[in-house]
Amino acid sequence: MHFEYQVEGGDFSNAGTTSSVVKKMMKQLGVDSAIVKRTVVALYEAEVNIVAHAYRGTIFVDLDDTCVKIKLEDEGPGIPDIEQAMQMGFSTASPEVREMGFGAGMGLPNMKSNSDKLSVTSVVGKGTTVEITNFF
């Protein structure tokens, strides 16, 4: 199964809407609840990152009998140093993002701990692609 969702940068009131839809869909498909939770936590962190840092993005979700693969492609400033961004506590978040309860530099490390496979690639000035894979 393949699904696509659009995410707008800066749209904080709707941040997490896609993660919510994906959570409900995975539950309906009978995916183990622990896997659903890990997947949507990783997805939500990534979705909030698009809202917080990018201009817009697309989330692609592919599910089969063996795994769920989620790709988040955004148009935005990109990440100059991914290794640094993966470090706990590193953040470039705006005060607005921090007011929403995020921006503590915990998102990417938490995505990693909630994914069986995580890939982050980025081109400065163009955007970032995050790929999350969790096996059933």
Add this chain to the structure above:
Amino acid sequence: MKIQEVLSLISGTVVEGEAFSDREVDCAFASDLMSDVLTLRTDKAVMLITGLCNMQTIRTCEISDIKVVVFVRGKKATDEMKELAEDNDMVLISTDFSLYSTSGILFGANLPNVY
């Protein structure tokens, strides 16, 4: 601990989810940082105590399977927040106590912590 007991201990009022006020919580976590809430690793029924009162509080709880939220210092959930909470069968509670006092009262009444 039953939600009714929580309400009694912290002089709380249910602002959303009255129908679920006979629910029980196993433990509580207090934070204004939603990133921290998203790192919780437990299957228990967690109650979040927080001073952060916005849509992302509710959304984070939805994603984290947290069904009961206490807003401290009299913070009021908006209608939009209540709607999202209702969609997810959540109970929202408001208390005038601070984060520190609320946590202290409930911990002192033997409501366990997560960590």
